[in-house]
Amino acid sequence: MSFSTEGPSQNIVWHEQMITKENKRLANNHHSVVFYFTGLSGSGKSTIANLAAKQLFEQGAQTYVLDGDNVRHGLNKDLGFTEEARQENIRRIGEVAKLFVDSGQIVFTAFISPYESDRAMVRQLLEADEFVEVYVACPLTVCEERDPKGLYRKARSGEIANFTGISAPYEAPTAPDVILQTDVYTTEQCVQQIFDYMKQRNWMK
Template structure:
């Protein structure tokens, strides 16, 4: 890529953050299908919106309708899916937003690639911790049932592994905690780490 040179811009990330009166960051929800990623990310965005924070939510299924509609679910495609989301999230954070990203993102190495795009403190990994049997029991989209029948291949938790985070910023046990409790825990984390007031 020797013919491509980074173009410096006059309006900086800091200037955009100051205009938005917030500290931008990426809140990365990871966990099995049915663990509550989208539900709690949605609840959190509503709570942040009520507090006057400027946010954007990137949801795994929604992104696969557009930006990543050309990708399947092989390990290579999953890696590219997360790479693109990391890069898109970095742009939104650069724009001064608090970004919420809800993706299974099953592999630690892929999540680390996304984390490495951000300065210390701007990547907040939240592990949605719920046992497989609980997630499978919820099965909000009927995907586990289809995976068990062999209709869906490479389904995380069934015939493809999920690598839980080793040191996430926050772990939420969605088997035991309600959506409201999980949202409150994240708000408390963001306040205590000076991301929001």
């Protein structure tokens, strides 16, 4: 699979919207931001992201969860799991997440996102206060014991190639904004860490 490296056409011109990002934030009474969850399969990314989004929604916030498996059912269903395809997967997700931030929403992304350079690429798409890297830290042994989708078993038996943590690398964040230790703390405690981070920055009104 190959992807075009051509730049944008000279005939494409950016069109400014009449309703700005700040307008939407004021209407929603909260900041818009991406909480970018990264971690091994089975670490708890989707569980925490969905619970956090649900609780914020119940408080009146505009939220959305971009889940790795769900996105590969639609937008990224043409992508495999080679290093190049993984990079394109994350690039597309970054652009989609940016659109949600522009629309005034709090976005939770739950992707393994194994490469530091790819996560840095997404951070660069957004403003300084619009990207929060959340490392869902859980030892491989614990993730493999959980194995909620049976993927580790298949990877160990050779049924799945290029599986992160087994036959493909995972580059843990070196300086994440938030660390959630899901082998130590409950899902509810991890969600509270996210809320505490938001409160410290006055992102909810």
